[in-house]
Amino acid sequence: MAELRETPLLRFAGVSVRFGSIVALADISFEVRRGEILGLIGPNGAGKTTVFNCLSRLCAVHQGEIEIEGRSLLALSRHEVSGHGIARTFQHVALFDTMSVLDNVLSGTHTRRRAGFLTDALRLPAVRRSEHAARAKARDLLAQLGLSELEDVAVADLPFAVKKRVELARALASDPKLLLLDEPAGGLNHEEVEQLGDLTRQVRERFAVSIIIVEHHLNFVMRISDRVVALDFGKVLAEGTPAEMQAHPEVIRAYLGEPS
Amino acid sequence: MRGAAGRSARARLVLTALVATAALVAPFLLGDYQVYQLSVIVVYIVAVLGFDLLTGFTGQVSLGQGAFFALGAYTGVIALTKLHVPYAATPVLAGAVCFVVGTLFGRTVARLEGLYLALATFALAIATPQILKLDALDAWTGGSQGINFGKPASPLPTLLNDDRSLYFLCLAFAFLLYTGAWNLLRGPTGRALVALRDQPVAAATVGIDVAAYRSTAFGVSALYTGVAGALGALVAGFISPDSYTLFLSIQILVGGVIGGITAIGGAIFGGAFIEIVPDLVSKISDAAPWALYGLLLIVCIMVMPGGVAGLARSILHAAEKSRKARPR
Ligand SMILES: Nc1ncnc2c1ncn2[C@@H]1O[C@H](COP(=O)(O)OP(=O)(O)OP(=O)(O)O)[C@@H](O)[C@H]1O
Ligand SMILES: [Mg+2]
Numbered sequence: 155m156a157e158l159r160e161t162p163l164l165r166f167a168g169v170s171v172r173f174g175s176i177v178a179l180a181d182i183s184f185e186v187r188r189g190e191i192l193g194l195i196g197p198n199g200a201g202k203t204t205v206f207n208c209l210s211r212l213c214a215v216h217q218g219e220i221e222i223e224g225r226s227l228l229a230l231s232r233h234e235v236s237g238h239g240i241a242r243t244f245q246h247v248a249l250f251d252t253m254s255v256l257d258n259v260l261s262g263t264h265t266r267r268r269a270g271f272l273t274d275a276l277r278l279p280a281v282r283r284s285e286h287a288a289r290a291k292a293r294d295l296l297a298q299l300g301l302s303e304l305e306d307v308a309v310a311d312l313p314f315a316v317k318k319r320v321e322l323a324r325a326l327a328s329d330p331k332l333l334l335l336d337e338p339a340g341g342l343n344h345e346e347v348e349q350l351g352d353l354t355r356q357v358r359e360r361f362a363v364s365i366i367i368v369e370h371h372l373n374f375v376m377r378i379s380d381r382v383v384a385l386d387f388g389k390v391l392a393e394g395t396p397a398e399m400q401a402h403p404e405v406i407r408a409y410l411g412e413p414s
Numbered sequence: 415m416r417g418a419a420g421r422s423a424r425a426r427l428v429l430t431a432l433v434a435t436a437a438l439v440a441p442f443l444l445g446d447y448q449v450y451q452l453s454v455i456v457v458y459i460v461a462v463l464g465f466d467l468l469t470g471f472t473g474q475v476s477l478g479q480g481a482f483f484a485l486g487a488y489t490g491v492i493a494l495t496k497l498h499v500p501y502a503a504t505p506v507l508a509g510a511v512c513f514v515v516g517t518l519f520g521r522t523v524a525r526l527e528g529l530y531l532a533l534a535t536f537a538l539a540i541a542t543p544q545i546l547k548l549d550a551l552d553a554w555t556g557g558s559q560g561i562n563f564g565k566p567a568s569p570l571p572t573l574l575n576d577d578r579s580l581y582f583l584c585l586a587f588a589f590l591l592y593t594g595a596w597n598l599l600r601g602p603t604g605r606a607l608v609a610l611r612d613q614p615v616a617a618a619t620v621g622i623d624v625a626a627y628r629s630t631a632f633g634v635s636a637l638y639t640g641v642a643g644a645l646g647a648l649v650a651g652f653i654s655p656d657s658y659t660l661f662l663s664i665q666i667l668v669g670g671v672i673g674g675i676t677a678i679g680g681a682i683f684g685g686a687f688i689e690i691v692p693d694l695v696s697k698i699s700d701a702a703p704w705a706l707y708g709l710l711l712i713v714c715i716m717v718m719p720g721g722v723a724g725l726a727r728s729i730l731h732a733a734e735k736s737r738k739a740r741p742r
Contacts, residue, residue: 210618210619212615212619231623232618232619232624233618233621233622233623233624234621235619235621236619236620236621237621241619241620242619244616248613248615248616249612249613249616250608250609250612250613250616250617251612251613252608252612252676253605253608253609253612257605257608260602260605261605261606261609261617261620261622262620263602264602264605264606264609264620264621264622265620265621267602269601269602269603269606270603271598271603271630271634274597274598274601274602274603274604275594275595275597275598275603276594276597277597277601281601281602284602285601285602288602324620328620328621
C-alpha cells in the first residue's frame with residue numbers, strides 16, 4: 155500500500171532570493187508540519203528574515219516554489235497571504251503607530267471580514283455586528299496576552315517588548331494557521347524570555363497554529379522547538395530535532411562552540 | 415479609561431448639537447449675502463472633508479483637489495443646462511463622475527508617494543483651467559466666458575428665499591457626506607486607510623489591498639470634492655475657468671491643515687477659514703492683505719500643529735489629566 159503522506163502545511167522547495175549581487179537565500183528547502191514549532195536559527199545576515207519576507211511576498215523569489223497547503227504561495231499578492239492563514243510579526247516592529255493598541259489588533263481581523271466603503275459609510279447593521287464581534291475578539295486576545303490595561307494606549311508610547319506583544323496579538327487576530335515570529339524575545343530580560351517560551355507553547359495549543367520562530371537566544375529556541383533549521387549564508391546548514399542539532403558538528407562549530 | 419471615552423463622546427455630542435443648531439438657525443438671522451457666504455463655507459467644508467479623507471487619513475498628498483472641484487462644477491452645470499437634470503440632483507451626478515475619474519486617476523498614481531504624488535496632482539490642478547478654456551470644448555463649457563445660468567429658484571418661495579433654499583441644499587449634502595465620512599472612518603475601512611498610511615507593508619500583511627484602497631480613497635475624495643464643486647456652482651449661479659485655478663487647490667489644502675487633517679470635525683473650521691480669512695485680512699490691511707494672511711497662517715501652524723481639531727483634542731486631554739491628578 156502506498157504510504158499516504160500528509161501534505162505539509164508549508165513547503166519551501168529550492169528557493170533562491172537575490173538582492174542585486176547579494177545571494178540572500180540559495181536553494182533553500184524545508185517543510186513545516188501542522189502543529190509544529192520550527193526554530194529558524196543562523197547568524198546575522200543568514201537569511202532568516204528573508205525567509206519570512208518570501209512568505210509575506212515582500213521580496214521577489216528568483217527560483218523555486220513555496221507551497222501553503224499544497225497551493226502555490228507565489229501566485230498570491232501580498233494582501234492575499236493572510237487570507238491563506240499566514241500571519242507574522244516583524245523583527246523591528248511594524249505597528250500602526252497612530253492607532254491605539256485595540257485598533258492595531260482590530261486591524262488584524264481585516265482579512266477575515268468584508269469591508270466596503272459604501273457599507274461602512276452607511277454603517278449597515280451587518281457592519282455594526284461584525285465590528286462588535288471583532289471588538290470582542292480583539293479584547294479577548296488582549297486579555298489572553300495580558301494587554302487589557304493598555305487597550306486605549308497609543309502604540310507609539312509603548313516600550314519595544316510590549317510592542318512586540320501587540321504585534322503578536324494583531325497576528326493572532328487573523329486566525330492564522332502559520333505564525334511567523336521574528337525575534338519575539340527582543341527587548342526581554344532572561345526571566346521574561348523564559349515566560350515567552352511558555353507563552354509561545356500555549357499559543358500553539360490554544361490557537362492550533364504552527365509556528366516558525368526566529369531567535370538568537372539559542373537555549374530558548376532549543377527548548378520550545380520541535381525541529382530546528384539552521385541557516386548560514388543563505389543555505390540550510392542543518393536540520394533536525396533540538397537534540398540532533400545540539401550534537402551536529404556543523405552547528406556546534408557555527409554557534410555552540412563559540413564562547414558566549 | 416472607559417469613563418474618559420464616555421466623557422469625550424458626551425463632549426462631542428454637545429458640540430455636534432451646538433453646531434447643528436447654529437447651522438439651522440443662522441440663515442434666518444442673517445442677510446442674503448451672508449447666507450450666500452454661509453453656503454460657500456458649507457461647500458468648502460465638504461471639499462475639505464474630501465481632502466482630509468485623502469491626505470489626512472490615507473496619507474496621499476494632493477495639490478489637485480481644485481481639479482475635481484472644477485470637474486464637479488462643470489458636470490453639474492452641464493447636466494443642469496444641457497440635460498435638464500433637476501438642480502438638486504446635479505451634485506449627485508457630479509459626485510458619481512468625479513468618483514469614477516478620481517478612482518482611475520488614483521489607480522494610475524497608486525505607486526507614487528509623498529512629493530511625487532503631490533507633483534502628479536499639481537499637474538492636474540495646473541492643467542484644469544486651460545482645458546476648460548479649450549475651443550474644442552466650447553460648446554459644453556462656454557470657453558473662457560464660462561456659463562452663466564442664474565441661481566436656481568427656491569421650490570418653496572413662501573418659506574425660503576433662493577439663497578436660503580440653496581443653503582439648505584448645501585447643508586443637506588454636507589450632513590450626509592459628513593455622517594458618511596464619520597461612519598467610514600470609525601469602521602474597518604477607516605482603520606484600513608490609517609493602517610496603510612502608517613505602515614503600508616504591515617497593512618498588506620494583515621490583508622489590506624493597499625493599491626485598491628488607495629485608489630478608491632482617491633475616488634471617494636474626488637466624489638466629495640465634486641459634490642462641493644457642483645454645490646458651489648449652484649450657489650454662485652455661474653461658472654468660469656478662472657474660479658478653478660491652482661490657488662483653489664492650495665486653499666483647500668490650507669483649510670485642511672488649519673482645521674486638522676486627521677479629524678473630520680476640523681473640516682468645519684477649515685471651510686470657514688477658506689471663505690472668511692481672505693476677506694477679513696483685506697478689511698484689516700489694504701496694502702498687504704496676503705502678507706497678513708501669510709503671517710496668520712504661520713502663527714496658526716506654530717500655535718496649533720495639529721490644526722484646530724488637534725488643539726481641541728489636546729485641551730480635552732489636558733483636562734482629563736488634571737481631573738485624574740486631582741486628589742479625591
Ligand atoms: N531588501 C533588501 N535589499 C538588499 N539586501 C537585503 C535586503 N533584505 C535583506 N538583504 C540582505 O540579505 C541578507 C539576509 O538578510 P536577512 O535580513 O534575511 O538576515 P537575518 O538572518 O534575518 O539577519 P539578522 O539576524 O541580522 O536579522 C543580508 O546580507 C542582508 O543584507
Ligand atoms: Mg532578521
